[in-house]
Amino acid sequence: MSTFGALAGDWTTRDSQGVEPARAYIKAIESIDSMEAMTNYLLNADGMNFSQDQWVGITVEAGLNDRENNTVMLAAKPVLTLQDQDAYSEMTNGALGLKEYNNEKISYLLTRRGYDDSAIQGILARCYQFEGRLAEVMEPTDDQNSIDYLQSADNTYTIEQIEGIQGAYPLTALLAHYKMEGSNHYTVCEPDYVTDLGKPYTQGNLEEMKSYYLVRTLNEVMPILDREAFDKYTEIKLAMEGSSKTKDGDKNPDGDAKDNKKTEETAILLNNFIGTYLAEPMDEIYVAQYCDAGQKAEIQEMIKEIISYYRVMLQDEDWLSEETRNEAVAKLDNLAVRAVYPDTFTDYSELSFKSGGNLVEAVSAIDDFKRGIMAPKVNTAVNRNEWNLSTMSTTEVNAYYNPQENAINILPGILANGTFYRSDMSQEDKLARLGSIIGHEITHAFDITGSEFDKDGRVSGWWTLEDNTAFQERTMKMSKYYNVLTHYPGATGYTGNVTSEAIADMGRMKCMLALAAEDPGFDYKQFFTSYAALWRQKATEDVEQSLAQGDEHPLAFLRTNVTIQQFDAFSKAFGVEPGDVMYIEEWDRILVWLEWMKKEEQPWEKPLFP
Template structure:
């Protein structure tokens, strides 16, 4: 690992490690950012596109039936000659379904089928673990998403909101024109969609509000829920997709359903219908001709500052790979990771849990009762590394209909979605599956699932600079070690701490310990809140859970590094800063500041080391240095 200038670290750790790279790094035109995580994504993309192109060309034999179905679909997504010739034709039947709606009673009769088909509706149903009894799947009802990425964009004085809505309206009007609408109809349809969108805004949560997991759990008696709508029979709709008699439904956005009749009523039927059509065209244009696909990226690219849409080849790959994500992930995991690496990293995770356990047992601010429960939670923590042991059975139902069989990209996508949603609804009132993966193995990321009390590390992140046998143990601890401990720490962040060892929303803290923890969490909010970045400010409340996890992760990983005979804290902190290297457009950074629960990458790299005493001794940082933080201001939770 390259030597860094110690004097430069005193001013800015992130810049000292990544400064030379930042001077020369260029953001590709089809990206909003580049850097550590994105470099791995790009490498995996090239590897898998090479492999799958060879299979699609018939140069490589395929001995896996699910992979064979994926490759058949990939050939369809790559066939832009056929897609361009069809233009918007595959979309017409869906549009006609919405156009033919006469009133809410008509929508009522068709809604169960539309729920299975995934067509836009003014609310949605899904099935997930009951947050207070996570052994069983229960019913959730969700509010629709707003057009703008967060409700704060609609606030008076937010200058970005009106500009973004203008871009969205122009894009959608042009898409409707390409779908055969005349100029006036296209304009009216989009205008109505924007009006209906505004009706939703007051009753949904901001990103900051949604970041509090405990407020997701709002159980409502099913009979009361069905009375929330005066004009739709919510009971009949639910019974059509759920085989049974629910007594409760969970509402993550209860205010929306409290005001449901103000949004969904006969007076708003026309604008709601046009909102449905607008959402449909926006969502499905990616599966049509290339000009519609690229036009439909205009709004998202404006949001992120991405200069160009993806190439045809890349868009075809991602469309197919995202549809068969777990199939692709298993292929990647088996070929490029393997059982030996899976076992090695699993062992590393177990070692990190042991370090965390020792730290909990030595904790000086938790009572004995709470400390014992925390250790119990660690003992029950599930570990998933690399890739799942087997493919989810639902993928065995995915059969691609080729062009010769009358299939199009869109018709196959709609069919796959219907199969997946039927499979999801069939899980209502059934036992949850703690072994199920929500990320595919080729995803450069990791996660903690509070409802399942599991940590998951896909194969794609388990490589340099995060992890490599060519790196020192300290460098690996500063990379993947800190990531592993970060995910463990999520079990004890302001959200994870609310869930017990079984993933149930259940307060296992003494009142005094809970109060003390909340004060510590407030200090983490204060440490980040209001920091100037990219022409905006960090929201310490929005990012608090990830910042707590970063702090616990880095501190725990450092202790593990110090336990090795070849400890090198220079390498530890250097690799920590390196994994967060990122160059992004200003638009993308400002978007993340509004909606992302993670702090900006540079601040993740710089702020957390300032909380660790060893950082100061390692780089001889003194009062007066820019990276110096007075001891009483250093936040230490785990």
């Protein structure tokens, strides 16, 4: 990692090299003159395929149905500039913005390569044309995000069967190149997509394919060339994100201030480079520096205690049948817990860089190494305690539930500044903060989406019809409850998209209060105050309105107010009585994992926060 850091931080050398490190990779694409040459390029025969972006996503992971064994997953996941395949048939404002920013980046680099405007426009047009061909044969975005898609995507093929449907596209040759030709079976998520890939893989589309790979390669290398290219990349990226590159106070520093700023900037850049390309080794260093076994043990014990309560809660749900209740408890008992840091990290000691090489070659070597560590996992048993550090970083400030793995993930970044957890916190603060986060994620195992997956993470109808109907009625009431809430006078309310997150909020609060009840001296006022502080934030009315319409989470102040006012413990702690704004009559309260009120109809005709 030190060698990579030295390459990344050596701006003098990078500036002297200019765009030269990318020249061999660009020339390899420009020289493709036949379909045989294109296939050799895809197979990286000469080591000059930098991005190696394929039209089929190739990963090794648990099968969609066989969750105990690793298999090769073949997904319809080509890299598309506009990101959403639907945008190629109907351009949206967001896709138009992405296209404009991409055009600016590619035009800049191709100009430095010596291309004129006409040639550049031709390359971009052909790239989008070819991406449109790929997008046309993919499943629509909405379909890919549905539960039904996961069921339809579970298609088991042998290597011979894949060869029979791939047509001209060299998919089986790619599998052999990645040393994955020996898988017992393959999961082909969209067989029709694989079949259709052979159709555009022709000499007539060769220039389109070359343009596609040229654009992909330039996008990948731009931030790792010289300072001019990096600054241009950063400028475009920040403009796309709606940010400003500098603050007024940062302009034209001089003397010591300039040197200090340069040193600080270099440290930030190195951190970003290493975090982007060598995230797992950096994760290992982060854990060694900021995490300890005692902290991990305490948090694991907290999770164990919360899970124990959920087991009791599920067993006591008398509106569930015994059959569904038993399945729910089995799912809870099979929950994988990944907390604070993984037990082991991938060994990167075999990763080496070319002596006297450049940053582009180093990144290419890293990409090759990462692909190489996938193949040995083929046909092996799934380790449910293993962290997939390509998708989850120990430095990330996050916690989440993964329904396909039936796993909760508590990443150590969330513990970094003591806001969510410190060993010396009071019990009230621990339950209000990290405890409530853990409870929230566990509840997701039984929310609208989580309830579709069984204990092994398979899409499975483990609910009885009667129980599922009763659950849907409860979630519908939750949706109706939030749909009448407005966050400021005249604002448009919710549209029913917060139900799963609201369910998880209610579940966690019930759990935390049950654990609190075991402590005779528990300070409920401190607990609720600490919980409220967790969600405080500032936002403009426009931002609040946007979040209310598009975010699956309730607005921050509603996550506090609506949740806590459902519980007697809150009313007692703060002396909230009938007639007070925060008081809700018992029959108006809404709790999914609590017994519902007796009344058939609830008077929710007006907002609780007018």
